[in-house]
Structures are given as C-alpha cells and as structure tokens.
Amino acid sequence: MSFRTKEELSKEAKVLLDKFLPIKDNLKPKDRITIPLQEMPSQDPVVRRGNLDEVALGYTEEQARVEAMRCLQCKNKPCVAGCPVAIDIPLFIQHIVDGDYQSAVNVIKKTNLLPSICGRVCPQEVQCQLPCTLGKVFKDVDKSVSIGRLERFVADWERNTGKVSIPEVKPGTGKKVAIVGSGPAGLVVAADVRREGHEVTIFEAFHKLGGVTRYGIPEFRLPNYVIDQEIDTLKKMGVKIEKNYVIGRTRQLLDLINKDGFSAIFVGTGAGLPMFMGIEGESLVGVFSANEYLTRANLMRAFERGVADTPIYKSKKVAVLGGGNVAMDSARMAVRLGAEKVYVVYRRTEVEMPARKEEVAHAKEEGIEFHFLQNAKRIFGDEKGKVNAMECLRYELGEPDDSGRRRPVVIPNSEFIMEVDTVIVAIGNNSNPLISQTTPELKVNKWGNIIVDENQKTSIDRIYAGGDIVLGAATVILAMGEGRKAAASINELLKNEK
Amino acid sequence: MAKVLFKKQLSKDVFLMRLEAPLIAEERKAGQFIILQTNEDVGERIPLTIADADKKDGSITIIFQVVGKTTFDLSLFNEGDNIPTLVGPLGKPTHIEKFGTVVGVGGGIGVAPLHPIAQALKEAGNHLILIIGARTKELLILEDEMKEIADELIVCTDDGSYGRKALVTEPLKEVCERNFKPDLAIAIGPPIMMKFCAETTRPYGVQTLVSLNTIMVDGTGMCGGCRVNVDGKAKFVCVDGPEFDGHKVDFDNMMARLNSYKDMETIAHKCRLEEEIKRKGGLK
Numbered sequence: 033m034s035f036r037t038k039e040e041l042s043k044e045a046k047v048l049l050d051k052f053l054p055i056k057d058n059l060k061p062k063d064r065i066t067i068p069l070q071e072m073p074s075q076d077p078v079v080r081r082g083n084l085d086e087v088a089l090g091y092t093e094e095q096a097r098v099e100a101m102r103c104l105q106c107k108n109k110p111c112v113a114g115c116p117v118a119i120d121i122p123l124f125i126q127h128i129v130d131g132d133y134q135s136a137v138n139v140i141k142k143t144n145l146l147p148s149i150c151g152r153v154c155p156q157e158v159q160c161q162l163p164c165t166l167g168k169v170f171k172d173v174d175k176s177v178s179i180g181r182l183e184r185f186v187a188d189w190e191r192n193t194g195k196v197s198i199p200e201v202k203p204g205t206g207k208k209v210a211i212v213g214s215g216p217a218g219l220v221v222a223a224d225v226r227r228e229g230h231e232v233t234i235f236e237a238f239h240k241l242g243g244v245t246r247y248g249i250p251e252f253r254l255p256n257y258v259i260d261q262e263i264d265t266l267k268k269m270g271v272k273i274e275k276n277y278v279i280g281r282t283r284q285l286l287d288l289i290n291k292d293g294f295s296a297i298f299v300g301t302g303a304g305l306p307m308f309m310g311i312e313g314e315s316l317v318g319v320f321s322a323n324e325y326l327t328r329a330n331l332m333r334a335f336e337r338g339v340a341d342t343p344i345y346k347s348k349k350v351a352v353l354g355g356g357n358v359a360m361d362s363a364r365m366a367v368r369l370g371a372e373k374v375y376v377v378y379r380r381t382e383v384e385m386p387a388r389k390e391e392v393a394h395a396k397e398e399g400i401e402f403h404f405l406q407n408a409k410r411i412f413g414d415e416k417g418k419v420n421a422m423e424c425l426r427y428e429l430g431e432p433d434d435s436g437r438r439r440p441v442v443i444p445n446s447e448f449i450m451e452v453d454t455v456i457v458a459i460g461n462n463s464n465p466l467i468s469q470t471t472p473e474l475k476v477n478k479w480g481n482i483i484v485d486e487n488q489k490t491s492i493d494r495i496y497a498g499g500d501i502v503l504g505a506a507t508v509i510l511a512m513g514e515g516r517k518a519a520a521s522i523n524e525l526l527k528n529e530k
Numbered sequence: 531m532a533k534v535l536f537k538k539q540l541s542k543d544v545f546l547m548r549l550e551a552p553l554i555a556e557e558r559k560a561g562q563f564i565i566l567q568t569n570e571d572v573g574e575r576i577p578l579t580i581a582d583a584d585k586k587d588g589s590i591t592i593i594f595q596v597v598g599k600t601t602f603d604l605s606l607f608n609e610g611d612n613i614p615t616l617v618g619p620l621g622k623p624t625h626i627e628k629f630g631t632v633v634g635v636g637g638g639i640g641v642a643p644l645h646p647i648a649q650a651l652k653e654a655g656n657h658l659i660l661i662i663g664a665r666t667k668e669l670l671i672l673e674d675e676m677k678e679i680a681d682e683l684i685v686c687t688d689d690g691s692y693g694r695k696a697l698v699t700e701p702l703k704e705v706c707e708r709n710f711k712p713d714l715a716i717a718i719g720p721p722i723m724m725k726f727c728a729e730t731t732r733p734y735g736v737q738t739l740v741s742l743n744t745i746m747v748d749g750t751g752m753c754g755g756c757r758v759n760v761d762g763k764a765k766f767v768c769v770d771g772p773e774f775d776g777h778k779v780d781f782d783n784m785m786a787r788l789n790s791y792k793d794m795e796t797i798a799h800k801c802r803l804e805e806e807i808k809r810k811g812g813l814k
C-alpha cells in the first residue's frame with residue numbers, strides 16, 4: 033500500500049460521511065459492510081525515521097464517524113467480552129455515529145480510566161477486535177471495527193477541547209493509602225482510592241512518573257503529554273507524589289504501615305528485570321537490554337543529542353533479539369538514532385510474533401529487516417571488547433508447545449555470521465526482586481511474581497498488588513484492570529473500619 | 531530534592547558536600563550509594579557513595595571528583611542550593627562482622643567510599659590496617675579521618691611527593707607477607723588498581739572485596755547497564771553489589787564497558803565543558 037496523507041484520507045472520508053450521515057439511523061448491516069475500513073493517518077515513513085513525533089496521527093472527525101458506522105451494533109456484543117475491562121463498545125461507538133463525543137467518553141471512562149493510552153497501545157487484534165463480528169464476516173481480524181482507534185479519537189477529542197473533567201473526590205476520611213510504583217496499575221489505583229476520600233501518596237523510584245509508559249514505550253507511539261495529562265489530573269484530585277523514593281531501600285514496605293501510618297498499600301512495581309540470552313559475548317560493549325536502550329533514549333532523553341547529558345551508543349548495524357512490542361520499539365528507536373541497518377532477529381515466524389500488528393507494519397515501513405526463524409548463538413567483539421559480529425543459527429517450526437505456538441527447532445550446522453556493531457536483547461522481563469527480597473514475608477512464585485488472591489490481596493494483610501509484578505510482563509489494560517480490582521478491595525477494607 | 535548544607539573543596543578537583551536527606555541518613559549502611567541528577571529534565575543519573583551520614587541532623591556526605599559533565603555541574607552547587615534528584619540508599623550494604631585483621635586499600639577518590647566501610651569494620655572490633663594512595667600529594671584525601679580510625683596507616687603517592695613513593699599494591703603485598711596475614715582485604719579505587727590489588731592478594735589466599743564503579747542508569751536492577759562478569763556469571767552492580775569478590779571479577783571486561791561512551795563523552799562533553807568552565811570563571 034502506498035503512503036497516503038492525512039488530508040487525502042480525510043477527504044475520502046468526507047465523501048463517505050456526506051453519503052451515509054443522512055441515513056445513519058437506517059443503515060442495514062449490508063450497507064455497513066460496504067463502508068471501507070478507515071486507514072489510520074500516519075507520518076510519512078521517510079520523514080519519521082528522523083524524529084520522535086507520534087507516528088499514528090489519529091482519525092479525523094470525518095474518519096471516526098465513518099468508521100463508527102461500520103459497527104453492526106451486534107446484540108450479543110462479542111467485542112465486549114474481548115476487552116479486559118469490558119467497555120460497552122457498541123454503545124460508545126453509537127455515540128460517535130451521533131456526533132456525541134462526550135457521551136462516548138463517559139461510556140469508556142466508566143471502566144477505563146486511561147483511554148488515550150489504551151486506544152494507542154492495546155493489542156486490539158487479540159483483544160476487543162478479535163471476536164468482532166465484522167472481522168468474522170470478512171474472515172480477517174484486520175477488517176474488524178477499529179475499536180482502539182475510535183477510543184483514542186474520543187479520548188483525544190476530550191483532551192484537545194479542554195473538556196477533561198476532574199473526578200469528584202469525597203470528603204476526607206483521614207485514612208492514608210500508599211501506592212508503590214507509578215505505572216498504569218498504580219495510577220489507576222490512586223484515582224479510584226482517592227475518589228473515596230482517602231489520602232493517597234504515590235512512591236516512585238524514578239524522577240519521572242508513568243512507569244513503562246514513560247521509560248519504555250517511546251514518544252513516537254505514546255507521547256509524553258498524554259501521560260503528563262493523566263498525572264496532572266491525579267495531582268488536581270489531591271494525590272500526593274513522592275518521586276526518587278525506592279520502597280525496600282529508602283523505606284521498607286512494612287514501615288509504611290508500622291511507622292508512617294498508612295492503612296493500606298498497593299504494590300505496582302512492574303516487571304523491571306531484563307532477561308539476557310545467557311550466551312557468549314553478552315557482556316561486550318555494544319550489547320544492551322532493551323530496557324537500558326529505551327530508558328536512555330526515552331526517560332533520559334538521549335535521543336536529543338547535545339541537549340541531554342546521558343549518552344547513547346552510536347550504531348551503524350543493529351540486531352534486535354525478540355519479537356514483541358519491546359523489540360519493535362527498540363528497533364524503531366535505533367532507526368531514529370541514525371542506525372543504517374536494523375535487523376529484528378526472531379526464533380519463530382511472523383505469525384507467532386507477539387508484537388502488535390500495527391507496530392510490525394510500521395517497523396517494516398521504516399525499513400527494518402526481519403529475520404525470522406533465526407537466533408543468536410554468540411556475539412563476537414574486537415580487541416577493544418566492542419561488538420563486531422554475531423553468530424546465528426537457523427530454526428524450523430516443530431510441534432506446538434504449552435503456549436500452543438509451534439516450537440522452534442534448531443537446524444543443525446546452520447550457523448552463519450551477521451555483521452553488527454550493536455545487539456539489543458528484547459526477550460522479556462522478569463519481576464524486579466527488590467521488594468520481595470527486602471520483605472521476605474511477601475509470598476512470590478518461582479518467577480518472582482507476587483502471589484495475590486481474587487481480590488488482589490497479597491500474603492500480608494493490608495497489602496495489595498497488581499499489574500506486571502503479579503502477571504509477569506503483560507499489557508497496560510491488564511495492569512489497569514488489576515489496579516481497579518485492587519482499588520475496590522482497598523476501598524472495601526477501609527469502608528468497614530472505624 | 532536535597533539541599534546542600536555544606537561544601538568544601540578537598541583537593542584540586544575533589545569536593546565534599548553535606549546534603550539534607552533525612553530518610554537516606556536514617557536507612558543507609560556502610561557500602562551503599564545514592565544516585566543524583568543536577569538537572570531533572572536533561573541531567574544524567576550518576577552514582578556516588580555515601581561517605582558518611584548523620585541521623586541526628588538528617589544529612590549525608592558525598593565526596594566526588596570532577597571527571598566529566600555531571601560532576602562538574604555538581605561542583606558548581608553551593609550551600610543553600612537544591613539538588614533536584616537524589617535517590618537512595620542503593621546497593622547492598624557491606625557485610626560487617628569481626629573478621630580479625632582487615633586491610634583496607636583506597637586509591638584516589640576511592641578513599642572516600644572506603645571510609646564508611648573502614649569505620650564500620652573498626653566499630654565491629656577489627657584490627658584495621660589502612661593503605662591510602664594517590665598520584666600526587668594534592669590528590670590525597672581524608673588522611674586525618676583515616677588516621678583516626680586506623681590501627682596502622684600507610685600513605686603512598688605514585689610520585690613520592692608525600693608519604694612513601696609506591697603504588698598501593700606494594701605495601702599490600704608486604705602486609706600479606708607478614709606473620710599474621712590479614713583475614714580480609716578491601717580495595718576501592720580505579721578499576722585497574724582494584725584489579726592489581728586482587729592479583730596481589732590472590733597468591734596469599736586473602737579474601738579480597740572490591741567495590742565496583744560501573745556505569746549506571748536506574749540503580750534498581752531495571753536496565754542491566756551496570757552488569758559485570760563475576761565468576762562467569764552476569765551480576766548487576768546496583769542490586770547484587772557494589773561489592774564483589776575481587777578474585778572473581780572480570781576487570782578487563784568491566785574496564786572496556788566503562789569506556790563504552792568514552793569517545794562520545796570526550797567529544798560532546800569536552801567542548802561543552804570547556805565552554806562552561808570559561809563562562810563560569812573556571813574551577814577554583
């Protein structure tokens with residue numbers, strides 16, 4: 033598909049809107065399925081290789097209303113079951129058809145507090161858009177209603193029109209709740225608990241808030257102003273924020289209750305412990321975890337050379353190991369940092385790649401080369417200890433494994449050399465053990481994930497947990513969902529006390 | 531945010547600062563460090579050892595050498611100024627117990643991190659031999675403080691401008707050859723010094739701790755940038771360290787990794803640094 037500008041897409045949509053709007057209340061399913069899927073306007077791939085600006089520009093109003101008219105308004109709402117927080121999808125979409133964006137936002141915000149984030153980063157093709165009837169009609173999930181894009185449209189509309197309202201906070205109860213970690217899980221708990229009138233303090237290890245949405249997911253996918261706005265709302269609700277505060281180091285977890293007078297704690301510390309391959313040469317200069325590479329570029333702003341003090345490695349040929357969102361983000365960041373060649377090296381095939389489809393498509397447009405059914409065996413360095421090549425092995429797909437994906441099997445004697453000066457390891461994260469190590473009473477499983485019951489309560493009374501620290505590296509919406517459950521449990525606990 | 535309570539220049543480019551940080555002062559133990567930024571938006575996060583702390587007035591002391599952009603910026607902060615980012619205490623505390631005789635070796639700025647550890651070891655009842663060294667007399671720091679806690683203090687300079695003319699490994703070797711060989715050695719300083727200290731004690735079988743100063747970003751185990759090879763395994767200095775068994779550390783790899791950004795930093799920082807030094811009237 034050749035690149036089309038936002039103006040072109042918008043003009044096409046205008047024609048369709050003029051045709052369908054007058055009959056919007058009488059559209060039959062057979063009319064709806066003739067409406068073409070609205071393509072997401074994006075920055076020109078050639079231009080965006082050199083900047084950090086957002087790639088997906090968001091639907092225009094015309095596009096949003098046309099896309100919304102594609103929805104069949106199914107009575108059984110299969111899409112809702114695919115959304116981890118069960119947004120009433122057809123209802124908010126109908127409000128868009130009617131041009132009542134405020135009502136659409138209100139429907140979404142009943143269950144999803146961060147729609148401008150989820151609309152951008154949810155893996156919709158395996159969540160809400162997977163069971164969509166329209167996708168089934170076309171036997172192609174890519175032809176489902178673009179639910180995420182519509183969600184983003186109304187969330188952005190709310191922000192751009194300055195209509196974001198500050199949720200009402202009940203009169204003070206005098207009870208204090210501590211939130212550890214300011215990722216999506218923590219932010220959601222803060223909002224929900226604060227609404228009940230409890231005093232809320234967020235403790236964050238870093239000097240900036242937002243967790244992975246700040247330091248991991250790059251600006252070109254999720255701009256900082258989106259996160260800033262969510263945090264600003266929390267501040268206006270009266271949530272207190274303590275940055276540069278590492279629980280387990282600056283203060284022990286239990287001291288928050290025993291010494292500082294908190295009645296309950298939510299632990300949302302994420303999955304921040306990078307995995308490495310454990311292969312020869314991984315400690316050479318030029319091998320990075322995706323976490324380090326992205327943190328330098330995003331949080332420490334190393335992308336802005338000459339402005340930021342934090343340096344980032346200068347690379348010509350980069351290999352990224354892995355096939356998830358983290359791998360895509362690293363590869364696309366490397367392109368933006370000036371690498372001439374960027375290879376994504378993945379053990380399985382494109383079908384098994386866990387990354388969002390949109391990211392893979394964008395990565396390809398940006399010139400990233402995919403090497404499927406290959407993996408690193410060892411990394412070589414020069415006399416100064418700097419990476420200069422990587423030895424790889426070829427794989428083929430064998431029998432399905434526990435996850436149902438076909439297991440990659442190595443092809444004997446298939447070694448070959450790939451010339452690279454940088455290797456970014458993006459094969460996943462384990463749970464950060466800082467809190468569990470310093471709080472031995474807190475029960476964790478063998479991967480270090482905190483064990484919780486159905487109410488998100490941990491093995492210690494008054495301490496709740498959720499998000500990646502419980503689920504292992506998961507998604508924003510799942511972290512949020514757990515946060516909402518934990519908040520409800522905390523509110524319930526505190527309601528029943530003096 | 532942390533207020534600078536006191537500032538003193540110890541030598542040509544070494545500064546001591548006392549910072550207001552009551553929580554860190556309360557929790558910290560010997561061997562731990564902090565991370566700070568001189569600018570929250572664009573500043574680098576740099577690790578510095580907590581050289582001392584006072585629970586009563588809620589302060590911690592850092593001693594740092596100006597080697598690049600951030601340490602230079604930091605040297606321009608004055609009493610009453612606020613350091614925007616200060617987080618800690620980070621890293622595992624030193625394991626302190628009564629070992630018997632302990633020899634501590636501090637080289638250059640490494641004398642600063644050695645001081646709190648030596649202090650704690652002394653309090654635990656160890657017989658303390660301290661060897662401190664520097665390139666030249668002007669760069670020697672904390673001699674009086676070390677004299678106060680040491681049962682025996684050996685001072686040396688590379689050029690013989692003060693104390694004994696020797697590298698610290700010489701007296702260390704002699705100490706190992708004594709009738710009562712030390713039960714533990716701790717060496718803190720430039721990586722090359724720690725490497726050779728470990729080589730010096732190895733034949734005598736004296737367990738030798740080193741405190742590694744790798745490049746760091748978060749300091750909480752999230753990025754892996756601080757990793758070193760210890761006994762063939764990757765360890766994260768910020769959470770598994772900063773102290774490790776010096777006989778097992780791959781120093782050559784560590785030194786290569788420390789230089790990861792050297793070309794870039796020397797080009798980018800040098801021009802900016804020189805400009806800034808000119809603008810701010812130079813270092814005193």
Ligand SMILES: Cc1cc2nc3c(=O)[nH]c(=O)nc-3n(C[C@H](O)[C@H](O)[C@H](O)COP(=O)(O)OP(=O)(O)OC[C@H]3O[C@@H](n4cnc5c(N)ncnc54)[C@H](O)[C@@H]3O)c2cc1C
Nearest residue numbers: 213215216217237243244248279301302499500506507508
């Ligand atoms: C590069 C990358 C891309 C991703 N892309 C997507 C995507 O496209 N779509 C999607 O849905 N998901 C994506 N994810 C996953 C998603 O970001 C996470 O699932 C989500 O952020 C988890 O939220 P959380 O609140 O559990 O934890 P986090 O976002 O990890 O936040 C945890 C916070 O706790 C802080 N913290 C940790 N320990 C302590 C402590 N001891 N004391 C104080 N604070 C502490 C951390 O500094 C951090 O700010 C991506 C992840 C990465 C790394």
Ligand SMILES: Cc1cc2nc3c(=O)[nH]c(=O)nc-3n(C[C@H](O)[C@H](O)[C@H](O)COP(=O)(O)OP(=O)(O)OC[C@H]3O[C@@H](n4cnc5c(N)ncnc54)[C@H](O)[C@@H]3O)c2cc1C
Nearest residue numbers: 576577578579593594595597598599600601743744745788
């Ligand atoms: C646990 C720990 C404790 C430390 N304690 C102290 C201390 O008490 N006092 C003190 O003066 N320094 C200490 N350091 C070293 C200090 O962090 C570095 O000197 C500082 O990061 C340099 O920053 P800069 O921006 O001024 O220099 P940069 O411009 O970043 O670098 C200048 C030069 O120093 C090298 N360098 C960069 N980072 C480091 C580093 N982390 N360690 C050594 N060299 C580096 C670079 O390769 C470059 O050649 C400690 C380091 C660690 C990891």
Ligand code: SF4
Nearest residue numbers: 115150154159160180
């Ligand atoms: S929150 Fe995510 S899964 Fe739910 S409707 Fe929105 S985009 Fe789909």
Ligand code: SF4
Nearest residue numbers: 103104106111164165
């Ligand atoms: S399944 Fe698809 S078509 Fe049906 S209501 Fe949901 S979004 Fe609309």
Ligand code: FES
Nearest residue numbers: 749751753754768
């Ligand atoms: S500094 Fe990032 S893991 Fe140690």
